[in-house]
Amino acid sequence: MFEIQPMNAERFRQQTRRSTVIIALIFLALAMVLSTSAVALFGEPGGDNLRFNVGGVFVAVLLMAALMRGKFWSQDWMAPAVYGWRLKRSLMSITNIMHQVTAAVEQGDPTAMKLLRFYHLGLSQMHELDGNSSDHSQLTREMDQHKARMEALGIDTQQTQLDPAWLEAMKPLSR
Incomplete structure (x- = not known):
């Protein structure tokens, strides 16, 4: 059962921006590390390694999805973003x-x-x-x-x- 909670709008926006930046930075780091690792392990020097770069980014997307649901979703720094998501989902179920x-x-x-x-x-x-x-x-x-x-x-x-x-x-x- 979802319940509307009183919230300060400015603080909400500040906290959701912060959590968005954190998630984006983690994703960028994962994508870079995984793409670089895939090219280093499977790629050819001077060859076309696009598929390994794309594969690294794809694995980063999957890993981020798992981290979001498994680890980050319950963190305090994600609470405002999770609340906003749940509010919008509740409204959409009525819409x-x-x-x-x-x-x-x-x-x-x-x-x-x-x-x-x-x-x-x-x-x-x-x-x-x-x-x-x-x-x-x-x-x-x-x-x-x-x-x-x-x-x-x-x-x-x-x-x-x-x-x-x-x-x-x-x-x-x-x-």
Whole structure:
């Protein structure tokens, strides 16, 4: 279950830039070492060693993927980037069924209303964290209208957790 956490946007951007630089530098070092090693071991002096260079980079990509999931993902310095990734994945899971959600909201389905409220809160935070204020005024109007409708129906508007059961409840509508 994903939960929206309060975050300082400037600090979030600073930390994600730092983790991106660290990952990029590690990848560059791995790619250079593996490509150079492949050429030294299997290449021909003065020959066409492009395939060994490309092979070294390919192995570096595979190694980085394994390091990301196995080692780096749980590190403190990666926490903001992981949070941002999880937030965007959660929002995308709702976006993929948005037509079912909006149809169910129009029918007054409380689960769909909670799901849409989480989506609005998560999207608002994502815009804030990414520093994207261009779509914020339109989103704010939609959020306020939906929140007022939820309050009128007595549904809690503090939907900061994405319950996977809400997503499952919307899927039968798409079949």
